[in-house]
Amino acid sequence: MTVYNIALIGFGGVNRALAELIAAKNQLWERDLGFRLNIVAVSDLYLGSVISPNGLDARTLVEAKFEKGGFGQLSGGSAEADNETIIKTAPADIVVEATFTNPKDGEPAVSHCRWALETGKHVVTTNKGPVAIEAQALKALAKANGVRFEYEGAVMSGTPVIRMAEKTLAGAELKGFEGILNGTSNFVLGRMEAGLDFASAVKEAQELGYAEADPTADVEGFDVRLKVVILANELLGASLKPEDVSCKGISGLSPSDIEDAAQANSRWKLIGAAVRNDDGSVTGSVAPRRLSLDHPLAGVNGATNAVSLDTELLGAVTITGPGAGRIETAYALLSDIVAIHSTGTSPIAKEAA
Numbered sequence: 001m002t003v004y005n006i007a008l009i010g011f012g013g014v015n016r017a018l019a020e021l022i023a024a025k026n027q028l029w030e031r032d033l034g035f036r037l038n039i040v041a042v043s044d045l046y047l048g049s050v051i052s053p054n055g056l057d058a059r060t061l062v063e064a065k066f067e068k069g070g071f072g073q074l075s076g077g078s079a080e081a082d083n084e085t086i087i088k089t090a091p092a093d094i095v096v097e098a099t100f101t102n103p104k105d106g107e108p109a110v111s112h113c114r115w116a117l118e119t120g121k122h123v124v125t126t127n128k129g130p131v132a133i134e135a136q137a138l139k140a141l142a143k144a145n146g147v148r149f150e151y152e153g154a155v156m157s158g159t160p161v162i163r164m165a166e167k168t169l170a171g172a173e174l175k176g177f178e179g180i181l182n183g184t185s186n187f188v189l190g191r192m193e194a195g196l197d198f199a200s201a202v203k204e205a206q207e208l209g210y211a212e213a214d215p216t217a218d219v220e221g222f223d224v225r226l227k228v229v230i231l232a233n234e235l236l237g238a239s240l241k242p243e244d245v246s247c248k249g250i251s252g253l254s255p256s257d258i259e260d261a262a263q264a265n266s267r268w269k270l271i272g273a274a275v276r277n278d279d280g281s282v283t284g285s286v287a288p289r290r291l292s293l294d295h296p297l298a299g300v301n302g303a304t305n306a307v308s309l310d311t312e313l314l315g316a317v318t319i320t321g322p323g324a325g326r327i328e329t330a331y332a333l334l335s336d337i338v339a340i341h342s343t344g345t346s347p348i349a350k351e352a353a
């Protein structure tokens, strides 16, 4: 039985949900997946940091009501989030990066990933910043150090769009994609259709754990722009940067725009898309579109996302599933660890007695 020691960087909705899953499902994973997870370190801007080489009890971590700097009370703990020390020195096989997404330069998460990979630790992350902005460099660094950089949850949370498209649609010749790639804005549009005002709908999305720390990223389209860059670079072989993708969000849509659409049997959706042009270049865009109700994406509601992949050999292949949510996104981290486990590339994972 393999035990992966993991270090959690960021202990908000997603990593806390991963700890919850560990507390509830480690035994099941031992039986069905052939490994279990052991949390040996946690670092969070608000709570501080802690290293425990023998492992922290996941249930206690989730249930304890820590105040600001509260990890300082734990053995091996500090009231400060000393990410660099934690990442470089904790006896972890895998660093799980789930701090805030910074859409400008991806920092400090890019550095978190670098420190981990340079010290021979795999990285699994749901953070879109490092993936959209530095994926090539981080993948090269992972390769040079014999470890993996995995990020399924960066697009469509636990719905396996990246791995599915890469592995099971290999050879289908992808020409482009379009989709609903932000759970918060899709949820907000649906709540506005039901008569709620914009601010209250955003507040609900925050309470449900869908929104970014700054929900402007969701409603202004910046989050979708990162996801378009990630999918275009990963699946279409592009080299887009966020600033290459035109971007308009949903904040300009008024209740009367929503009502007018309903009267005309249509619905507003925030669509992220990319297309390969005849000259081989790739163009990406983010904008609200009024879709007729018979459009395949018009019926995708709530925090559900969907992406329609336009392929030469199969035509459109559409993947639908959760696009946001704490547990749903924690599942993406598990799926990354399953991918790492299946290739048997862990440098230091231990066989339990």
Ligand SMILES: NC(=O)C1=CN([C@@H]2O[C@H](COP(=O)(O)OP(=O)(O)OC[C@H]3O[C@@H](n4cnc5c(N)ncnc54)[C@H](O)[C@@H]3O)[C@@H](O)[C@H]2O)C=CC1
Residues within 6 Å of the ligand: 009, 010, 011, 012, 013, 014, 015, 043, 044, 045, 046, 047, 081, 083, 098, 099, 100, 101, 108, 126, 127, 128, 153, 154, 155, 157, 209, 210, 211, 212, 213, 323, 324, 325, 326, 329
């Ligand atoms: N919640 C969701 O549905 C999804 C979230 N994501 C991404 O996953 C990441 C985590 O999301 P959530 O857990 O929902 O966010 P969150 O805002 O609930 O938690 C983030 C945590 O990271 C901590 N943090 C921020 N900067 C830090 C730093 N420099 N060092 C240490 N800790 C730091 C914060 O104190 C907070 O506890 C974000 O990048 C988000 O964009 C991706 C897919 C879906």
Ligand SMILES: N[C@@H](CC=O)C(=O)O
Residues within 6 Å of the ligand: 154, 156, 157, 181, 182, 183, 184, 185, 210, 211, 212, 218, 223, 323, 324, 325
């Ligand atoms: N805030 C994002 C979370 C997932 O990336 C969203 O709402 O889709």
